[in-house]
Amino acid sequence: MTTCGYEAMRSGDAILFYINRDGLPLSDRCTERMWTFCMEQYPKNALEIKTIRDRISDYPQIAYVEPPYNVATNPRLSLQEKLQQIQTYIQRLEYNYTGMQFFDLNANRPISGLMDTARHIMTESLPIKCFEAFLIAIYLTTGIVGLERFNISFKTRFNSIVYRHIVLGVKYGQMYGALGLSRRTDLAYKPLNGKYERLSKLIDDYLQAYKNYGHTVLRIKIGLPIIHDLRSYLTINWKAIIIQPNKTDKIDYERELDKIVRIWRQMNIYMPYRSNLSLSSMVQSTNTLVTRASSPNRLQSLSFRSNREGSLTCRRSAIKKTITTTDDNHTTDRDHSLPCAIRV
Incomplete structure (x- = not known):
């Protein structure tokens, strides 16, 4: 302490x-x-x-960037436009180069606690780093039906110094992408435009970017899908699968990535309940360099109990700020959102 x-x-x-x-x-x-x-x-x-x-x-007063709170359930926007608006908001907060992380973060908190932190970050509108961007992306994408969210965490080494980075991976149908923030643009946002039809292609894109910057990727952790419930008392499963790309053959870890995707199909990411069985028990580690994942009995043995209700009020900061908004005027084809199915 x-x-x-x-x-x-x-x-x-x-x-x-x-x-x-x-x-x-x-x-x-x-x-x-x-x-x-x-x-x-x-x-x-x-x-x-x-x-x-x-x-x-x-210095003049700094403009306050208005968060796109309702973008997830906006029927006028396509999925790609929703994700682009969220990414634009994250980038407008700017990367924190000060050397002082403004927010006290604890990855072991339940989702409800992490989302309280996300609201605080958006209220203060201060420069952020990758983990704060990750939390904001979870908050703002909650309610997009059909969108699966999961963490992709990197541990790398450069000049004997170890660095860590995280982005929010997203999956819609057979398309993959990512939201996030980094000093390097190619280590953050990956549009959901059909370029990555397999999870392994998305991971390979990050690996190539790290290689271009002279980083050695020591470990990649990918978690289970994050449920669409801002009040959930579940914790995020951060490491359903662990890959060591410098020690594992590419074909082997591609096979394991495909396996974790099959497990995702068995999960209900919209369940509005708290599981009495930890999600970490749904994946079983082995001693191989790639942590193999498996799911017992297609998740049918889980028992649930309802969450208690909680307040989601988000008070404004006492600091006076000038309001600016992101572009929300253009319209395209609808994606069929069902906000009544999601607790937000």
Whole structure:
């Protein structure tokens, strides 16, 4: 437990960034740590950084990007337009280069808790990184009938430093894509345009991008589909399958990716209940380099109980912000959304 208001995230001896543990607005000690860390990272630009800091009170008011809350159930938009609007919103929040992660995130929280965090992130409208973008993408895509969402997590190494990255994989019919945010555009958004008709092709596209940047991909984790229920007390299954592409033959991990897709077809991602049986028990690990996944008895042994009702009110920040909106004027063919089937 930190006592100084922030915590360092390290890779070996290298500090990657700091996590704000004091909440928002930033405390004086977190603000000071953010600026000094920036100077430590870029000592040749210390004077320029100091000049920017001294002028901070003179900057114009920053526009507040209005989240597309209702885009998921908008019948006037096609599926591709919905995902594009969500991705555009995520990009407009911008990547966080400050060295201080503004939000205290815990991946082990249930979906309801993570979605509370997502609402907080959208309310504050501050720069974000990949995991915050992942949570926003889950929140805003909830309610798109037929769209399966799942995590794709990467662990890579570059110059002896280990990095982690995550995007929200999406599947609609036989098409795959992804939503997310990264310093590199080809490590984030992948449109759902028919280019990736197999999950392995989507993964290979990320692998090639990492190779182009000189990163060695150590591990890829893919989870089970995330149910369309913002109030769910289930936790996300982060690693239904684990791939080590530098130690596994391409044909082998493609076969395992196809296997996890077959398991997804047996799952009801719209179930508005909490399972008494952990979803992690639905996949059984082996000692192979590719974690094999299996599903007992086609999920028929699960028992459920109803969730308790919870408030989904999202209060606005007390900080005065200028409102801007994303483009929502054009119309195309409908995709048949059924908002009554989803708890949002």
